[in-house]
Amino acid sequence: xxxxxxxxxxxxxxxxxxxxxxxxxxxxxxxxxxxxxxxxxxxxxxxxxxxxxxxxxxxxxxxxxxxxxxxxxxxxxxxxxxxxxxxxxxxxxxxxxxxxxxxxxxxxxxxxxx
Amino acid sequence: xxxxxxxxxxxxxxxxxxxxxxxxxxxxxxxxxxxxxxxxxxxxxxxxxxxxxxxxxxxxxxxxxxxxxxxxxxxxxxxxxxxxxxxxxxxxxxxxxxxxxxxxxxxxx
Numbered sequence: 001x002x003x004x005x006x007x008x009x010x011x012x013x014x015x016x017x018x019x020x021x022x023x024x025x026x027x028x029x030x031x032x033x034x035x036x037x038x039x040x041x042x043x044x045x046x047x048x049x050x051x052x053x054x055x056x057x058x059x060x061x062x063x064x065x066x067x068x069x070x071x072x073x074x075x076x077x078x079x080x081x082x083x084x085x086x087x088x089x090x091x092x093x094x095x096x097x098x099x100x101x102x103x104x105x106x107x108x109x110x111x112x113x114x
Numbered sequence: 115x116x117x118x119x120x121x122x123x124x125x126x127x128x129x130x131x132x133x134x135x136x137x138x139x140x141x142x143x144x145x146x147x148x149x150x151x152x153x154x155x156x157x158x159x160x161x162x163x164x165x166x167x168x169x170x171x172x173x174x175x176x177x178x179x180x181x182x183x184x185x186x187x188x189x190x191x192x193x194x195x196x197x198x199x200x201x202x203x204x205x206x207x208x209x210x211x212x213x214x215x216x217x218x219x220x221x222x223x
């Protein structure tokens with residue numbers, strides 16, 4: 001089975017610019033997650049989708065971050081404008097169901113803000 | 115926050131030895147999961163233990179959960195160089211899902 005696909009793999013931008021990340025989950029997985037992982041820390045959940053509806057976005061900085069999952073399949077995460085502290089790896093994961101199901105992760109997008 | 119904390123932060127052992135890492139958390143949970151992350155890669159799910167379970171095995175992995183102490187441990191037996199990675203616990207407390215700070219394991223051939 002194909003895994004979770006993410007692109008781009010790396011991205012370098014200057015502060016105040018905008019950036020978007022793309023994720024294609026495993027086929028048939030209803031739940032999709034976006035995480036932010038700062039170097040040396042564990043991943044922090046930004047947003048959880050169930051099909052194309054948002055289940056939890058309590059830790060998403062909504063003044064600059066947005067995410068959508070049109071048609072309940074692939075998803076995009078956008079940052080506008082970017083700040084220096086947004087430098088991190090952005091991970092996408094998917095699962096068959098809720099938080100009691102194993103999550104399958106992509107390899108992430110490493111974002112560097114100059 | 116609910117975020118778990120792993121202990122130790124870093125662990126270095128010889129191949130063939132056992133590795134034990136611990137996770138502590140703050141509030142009641144529904145289940146706890148352990149994940150592995152190789153450098154530059156995404157996380158890989160290892161094992162899930164529910165709040166009503168005390169111990170679970172999967173191959174060379176043994177996980178225990180003590181809900182009274184709000185802690186879990188992951189034991190990797192007969193370690194291999196390929197086990198070198200960071201290990202994270204993750205807790206599901208209803209609508210909140212948190213990863214811990216991670217243990218970096220190095221297995222020396």
